[in-house]
Amino acid sequence: MRPFMLLMIVSVCAVLISCNEPQPVTTEGNASLKLIVLGDTSLNNSNMSYVPLKNAKVILSSEYGVTIKYTDAEGILNLNGIASSTYSFSARLIHPTYPYILLVGTLKDKEIISGNVYTDTIKAVQVANTGIAINEIYASGPVNNIYFFYDQFVELYNYSDEIRYLDGMIVMRMSGNTENGGKGPGADEGNDGDIDGVTYIFKFPGKPGEKNCPFYPKTFKVLAGTGINHKNIVSTSIDLSHADWEFYNQYSVSDFNNPDVPNLINMRSDKTSDFLINLISDIVVVASGVDSVWQDGIDISTVIDGVQYKSSTTSSKTLDIRVDKSFMLSPSRYSGESMQRREPGGDSNDGISDWEIIHVPTPGSQ
Amino acid sequence: MAVCTLSSEANNLMSRLSKIIITMIMFSLNLFSQFSRTDGMGSLSFSIVDKDLSLSPYDFGGNPAGLYHDEKESILKMGAYGGNDWGKYRRKYDAEGTMNAGASFREVKTLGEHGTFLGSTSYNYENRRNYYRSLKKDMYTGESFFFTDTTAADFRYMGPNVALTYSLELADNICAGVTVSYQLLEGLKKQFSFAKSIYRNTELQAGLTYAPFERVMIGGSVEYFDSQESIEASDVNLLDVELYYFRGDNLFVSKRSSSMTGNIKKKGIAFGSQLFWDNGDDISVGIQANYMPSDSKLLKPFSSSAQTFDEVEDSYAAFEFSDVQLKSQYKCSDDLLLGIFGGYDHEYSWSKISLKNLLIWEWDVTKYRFGAGSSYQLNSSLLAGFEYEIASANADSSKYIDNKIVNRTSVDHTIRVGAEYKVSDDIFLRAGFNYGFMDHDLVYGGDRCTVKKITWGAGFPVTEAISVDAQLQYRVISPESPANIIRTYINGIISIQLAPL
Incomplete structure (x- = not known):
């Protein structure tokens, strides 16, 4: 029975060599984010007035590239099923009344991990229109x-x-x-x-x-x-x-x-x-x-x-x-x-x- | 692009099964000369007596230890093959068409009590026309990661394949065997990224057979395989190369540089066991079971603001394949042979993003197969055969990264008809026909597909010492949905055998 013993030994060695890695328990693509975009539309620095920015352009950037989305009528962007990554968000909208003013807000290095639900707010401020x-x-x-x-x-x-x-x-x-x-x-x-x-x-x-x-x-x-x-x-x-x-x-x-x-x-x-x-x-x-x-x-x-x-x-x-x-x-x-x-x-x-x-x-x- | 609009989940859902088929194709390319006779007879497989389809550990179980009893004559065969396929029925990353050709040599040398030696070598050439963006040799092998550039272009592969098998009777009723094979393919994309790839595959298989009783034989084998595909894309013009590491169907990480590399490593092990019994007269039965765990890794260069690595594991996929097959033949009379076949295949796989350790795809395919058929010697010149096979497959796919959950069941039917006409003692003409119907094409994703195949073959002597076997196959797959598209395959093989030395 020596040959069969030898085959068994070879088999065990082969199993050890080819052992698969453990299966992850967390699945990808199972994160949600609710992003509220507010903007300061006041014309007076001492009295900031943040209102929801309707149809604001939100630029998402991560290792998966750049994606552009828009907020809804309430200034909210709901993202479901997004992939895990470190995201940066930039919301921008031309001032509803004064087209030469740009409202810009950012949210940097937001770590999104699958399986979690996130809520965050971006406050857009007026970019000084000089220079x-x-x-x-x-x-x-x-x-x-x-x-x-x-x-x-x-x-x-x-x-x-x-x-x-x-x-x-x-x-x-x-x-x-x-x-x-x-x-x-x-x-x-x-x-x-x-x-x-x-x-x-x-x-x-x-x-x-x-x-x-x-x-x-x-x-x-x-x-x-x-x-x-x-x-x-x-x-x-x-x-x-x-x-x-x-x-x-x-x-x-x-x-x-x-x-x-x-x-x-x-x-x-x-x-x-x-x-x-x-x-x-x-x-x-x-x-x-x-x-x-x-x-x-x-x-x-x-x-x-x-x-x-x-x-x-x-x-x-x-x-x-x-x-x-x-x-x-x-x-x-x-x-x-x-x-x-x-x-x-x-x-x-x-x-x-x-x-x-x-x-x-x-x-x-x- | 006017290709069929198969859903990507359908494409990938069953794509693992394509690996089995690809493996079978490669096997047939390497050792094609063994199958030329029945391939010309409608690919009859379990209801016909054929030297290369016998119920033995080597032919049925692929156990190298069985070679000693399977091959009793020294034989030298050489041959050539060629094939082409084309059509709009294809998957996203497939080539518009593929032309392949090659030549092979195969020699069996019997050494009496010192064993039996088999050596085979082949040189293969394959040209994939308008290969869509893909840089991997095998794009659909069950992983949820793709490696692409931006352009469709011709991609050709060429290289040798060498296999050596040695089998020996160690003691009474105990045989041992070992097979070593090595394949090398060099690939080149002819446009844009001018990607070059080197694919090598090494396999080592060892097996034993033991006959505890006169009519019973058991066998076991273990096989280790390891492959690596190194891809380097470097534009010979001045443009940067842009490559995409897809995770799932939609998300990708792009990299751009004047030169880019990727590396795909696969390894696995296959355990096989076989049991054969015959009553010494009219009944023979063979059962084999296999279990094969394997994995696949995509490695790429990685750099961040803090660290730089030549190579890190980007994605990983694990596979587990198991199957049980039963084949039995009953010789009702000198002229009539009945055969049955049963099979169970199960495959489970998962893929992850390695750097984040997140599961991105999980799938499970189970398939049952049953077939019955017979062959009948109508007269001294004409042998005819008929086989019917039904298969039921169920596939579950959870592609988490794309938020796609799919379950699909398919029932497939295949009818094979074939005949061999003996013109004279040495001259044979063969022909056959296959008709198949699939609820869902598990490889290409179409629905309600019909498969039609016509085969021809011939065997004749050139001289007393040299004989020729040739066969030609023509196959068409046409789905009902998507409509009005087909895929056509044509393959031919010619094999020249030298008489025993």
Whole structure:
């Protein structure tokens, strides 16, 4: 009977090798959430008046992507059978009476676990309707197979009701601060109230406070990497010959300067290339220029707007939360797609709900 | 897209059964030359006397220990096969059509008291036309996770398969056997993500047979299998590759990069036992029971703000399959043979999201089968056979992640008719026909399906030392719902056998 004993031993060994994992007891897709969205519609800071926001857009973001839902007539969004994940919710609605006011509220990092019932409230507040925001970033490059991506641009929008002035303002790419265990680009290294990791820093002419470069309300300014018609190089590209501004590196021997487009100039003499940003993952920051000493970081109080874009939700977000609480998802490289705010200048400092991917860049318009 | 609009739950509900069918197809591809005779006779399976369908541990139970008594002559066979299928009756992630071809060699070497050796090798080629987004070789194998990109494109697989079996009589009435097989397939998607995959499957099987009495034989076997499919998608152009790790039918986590990888690992073990009895005259009975637990994992790179891993387990599925089969033949006279067949299959599976340890799908399929038939030697030249089989299957599916609970029962009927005409001592012509009806197609999800199959075959000598067997099958499945769509299959095999050396 030795052969049968041997077969038994082989069988036992095989069972041990192939032992299945234990079956979970909790089932997925069995969570419910009741979200009440209230908004402050008062026009007076001392007397806030929260009312249910009917038909408010609620943007849900999680590892499963971004989903858009709307509240009902009572300002309630009921979600049943939702999957377990960590969700961020952003509710937004244009003020029912004053269309230039945006009501924005967020609920961050809400852990939803299957089998539970949740109730939560989002209180939307009025986003101050003054200032300048980065409105569009086109970085991915056009559809091409020659590695062409030099048609990048950054678009600003004056969403205030006043003329703003760009004099002395700085535009930065932040990709440094990774050496020696640094917190990463855009982070407040040393917790001294500034953001670090400046790679490129270009400035508008003049000094902060001067009034030679007006920026009229409800208008766009296109800051081109190179202000030429790129369609002449790659047919799927865009025409930036009519850009409002152009990044020009005076320390470069090869950077083309369109004399018809005014320049932002380079403040780092050690950088001899044009203002180029990563196609799928980078940080762009605009600051007043009051603090332009980039070596020790740019004071957060001088930052006008900043955003981080990434290709996935799981890669690290490093830009300080006082500049932007989250990030935006970028399109694929060489896809010809662009990133734009959902509403012109709609800035709630929450990139993932403020921004969306658009299929065609729209320099100078929404 | 003008494909049939099968509900996804119907697609997935029974998809586990497709694994059984896929396994059978692969088995037939590897060892096809054994089945060419009855495949040409309408695939008669239990009511006909055939060397390769005998009631023995090797033929009926797949026990390698039975090879010693099953093969008494040294034989060399070589052959080629080809097949094609097409049609709009398909599931979401299926190819529009599949063309496959291959060549194989199979040699049996009897060594007398030193045992019997069987070696087989084949090289297989498969081209899946417009394979819809899928990057996995086998998309419907019962897991609730899919691995896709964004584009439909041709996907081809090719590679060798080698199997070795050795069987020996250890002592009086005790035989032992072992089989080792190794399969390697290289896959390539011809567009967009240009996904490349390497699939390898290793199987090791050991078995024993024992004849405690003159007319009784028992057997047992254990088989361990382990497969791995490594997929790398990397666009040769400049675009990023975007891949989707589906959990259930609707939810997915997308990843985008210039290069992406995924890894699917499966392993399992199969226990088999067999019992055979005959009265030495006109009755023979064989019973086999099998139990097979297995699992499947989808592994992928993972990174977060805190950690980065080359590979983590994203999803996991566990399977338990058990079956009992009975086959019996009664020789009423020299010309008339009656056969019956009974079977019970049960399969249970669950899938989870590993990182969250949440159950996302649970399903259970039970199937009973019963068949009866006969073959009759009408005259010295003509042998005809008839079989009828009825099967009843019940499937429960709880796809929690999609909030879909489904229960479905299907009763299926199959009629097989086949005949062999002996033109001369060495020349045979064969033909057959199948007609089947299924309440619900357990593989593709259609309702009230009819299956029609026509087969042809021939066997003839080329020289004294060389003989040829060939067969051709044409099969059409057409559901009543969804209407006006069909799936068509055509397969051909030619096998050349060299006379005993």
